[in-house]
Amino acid sequence: MKFAMTPKTHWAIFTDNNSKKEQFIKNLMKGKFPDALSSLSNKEGALFSKITLEALVNEEERHDIKIITKNTSQRLSTMSSGEQKKVLLRYLLQLQPDFLILDNPFDNLDVESQQDLKKSLQKVGNSTSIIQLLSRKSDLLPFCTNHLILEKSELKEVELVKENSEEEYNHFTPFNGQIPLPYTPTDFHDPILIQCKGVSVEYPGKKVLHNINWTIKAGEFWQLKGRNGSGKSTLLSMITGDNHKGYNQELYLFGKRKGSGESVWDIKKNIGYYSPTMTENFSGLHTAFNMVISGLNDSIGLYLRATENQKALAKKWLLLLAMWHLRDINFAELTTGQQRMIMTARAMIKHPPLLILDEPTAGLDDESATLFISLVNKIANETSTAVVFVSHRIEPGLQPQYSYELSPGPNGSVGKIL
Numbered sequence: 001m002k003f004a005m006t007p008k009t010h011w012a013i014f015t016d017n018n019s020k021k022e023q024f025i026k027n028l029m030k031g032k033f034p035d036a037l038s039s040l041s042n043k044e045g046a047l048f049s050k051i052t053l054e055a056l057v058n059e060e061e062r063h064d065i066k067i068i069t070k071n072t073s074q075r076l077s078t079m080s081s082g083e084q085k086k087v088l089l090r091y092l093l094q095l096q097p098d099f100l101i102l103d104n105p106f107d108n109l110d111v112e113s114q115q116d117l118k119k120s121l122q123k124v125g126n127s128t129s130i131i132q133l134l135s136r137k138s139d140l141l142p143f144c145t146n147h148l149i150l151e152k153s154e155l156k157e158v159e160l161v162k163e164n165s166e167e168e169y170n171h172f173t174p175f176n177g178q179i180p181l182p183y184t185p186t187d188f189h190d191p192i193l194i195q196c197k198g199v200s201v202e203y204p205g206k207k208v209l210h211n212i213n214w215t216i217k218a219g220e221f222w223q224l225k226g227r228n229g230s231g232k233s234t235l236l237s238m239i240t241g242d243n244h245k246g247y248n249q250e251l252y253l254f255g256k257r258k259g260s261g262e263s264v265w266d267i268k269k270n271i272g273y274y275s276p277t278m279t280e281n282f283s284g285l286h287t288a289f290n291m292v293i294s295g296l297n298d299s300i301g302l303y304l305r306a307t308e309n310q311k312a313l314a315k316k317w318l319l320l321l322a323m324w325h326l327r328d329i330n331f332a333e334l335t336t337g338q339q340r341m342i343m344t345a346r347a348m349i350k351h352p353p354l355l356i357l358d359e360p361t362a363g364l365d366d367e368s369a370t371l372f373i374s375l376v377n378k379i380a381n382e383t384s385t386a387v388v389f390v391s392h393r394i395e396p397g398l399q400p401q402y403s404y405e406l407s408p409g410p411n412g413s414v415g416k417i418l
């Protein structure tokens with residue numbers, strides 16, 4: 001005899017820059033539910049989040065305990081971010097939780113994987129209640145029909161707010177003034193910054209990049225695209241000189257062939273780099289002002305020796321970002337959106353020849369993402385710094401001149417200029 005299954009209730013909880021999300025999630029996992037979710041009392045939950053992944057990577061790296069990668073020889077830390085998410089979901093579903101908290105589940109996933117995940121979650125929703133925490137309105141799962149918003153620590157009911165249109169983004173001009181000029185100009189003036197000629201990379205049992213030919217010239221604005229696991233991070237690590245597989249390849253970084261006796265510093269001094277994982281490592285008590293200054297010395301802490309000129313330059317950046325009033329606030333206390341603006345100012349303050357932004361909008365709410373994209377467009381338009389922007393999302397308003405797309409093939413991913 002078949003029993004009719006009681007339909008499950010699903011929630012979408014919108015979060016923004018001010019939401020105390022981590023604490024909210026912790027409470028749910030401890031069984032402390034706000035009134036709106038009281039139907040979940042005494043139920044077992046599981047958490048699909050980057051926090052869960054970080055804990056699992058930690059277990060593997062520090063204690064050699066493989067939990068979700070038991071059936072593979074590859075370590076979790078070497079998997080691409082999309083691959084990690086897929087393995088995690090498979091593992092969590094196997095636990096058959098009563099409810100599943102999804103913390104920005106579509107961040108870092110390519111468009112196809114997002115569709116696959118949406119389909120899987122639709123099925124999961126038949127037997128498991130879903131709580132989707134989302135910062136981008138376009139991510140909303142249609143079956144999460146109970147809409148709430150987390151205002152600081154308080155959960156409130158909300159009418160569904162419409163998504164911003166492309167036109168609204170185009171009319172968004174948040175900054176007053178020009179990007180501040182550097183204190184001392186860069187000493188690298190060649191028109192060609194990076195040149196990959198027939199670059200290929202493989203790991204044991206896995207061919208990742210095949211015959212990559214890509215030249216990045218001064219002032220160009222690129223978007224680097226490609227499916228999860230297509231090798232974007234690997235290619236970036238070749239460009240930043242961090243991948244030892246760059247030796248013996250025709251890889252030219254700022255005028256020098258990789259392996260020709262260049263130091264890591266020769267490469268790094270020409271690159272401003274930002275990825276959201278960097279921010280999490282700055283837990284120290286540095287003010288917003290000092291974080292920007294520290295970009296001049298490439299080291300946190302050395303701002304104590306900053307000259308008046310250096311301080312004046314950092315002030316110009318904070319004024320541009322309309323953040324001067326936040327100068328004495330500790331970096332850790334800023335909102336995620338504010339932290340990313342500061343980190344971008346820090347990466348740009350010297351006007352390096354190349355600025356790399358690796359999935360910089362992950363986890364941002366719509367408003368902060370729009371502001372961030374405007375800053376990136378402004379940097380690309382007003383400076384001679386070349387920008388490489390890595391993202392899966394179609395970011396409304398982003399205006400790259402070119403896209404370089406990696407497409408997986410039997411010998412590794414091949415690249416194409418779009």
Ligand SMILES: Nc1ncnc2c1ncn2[C@@H]1O[C@H](COP(=O)(O)OP(=O)(O)OP(=O)(O)O)[C@@H](O)[C@H]1O
Pocket residue numbers: 074078079080081082083108203204206208226227228229230231232233234235
């Ligand atoms: N040390 C390693 N050993 C084995 N495989 C590796 C190693 N490092 C990376 N890989 C594999 O290389 C492939 C490319 O990974 P990479 O992180 O460059 O992809 P990606 O395009 O940045 O992906 P995502 O969009 O998911 O972040 C992946 O399949 C990954 O599992």
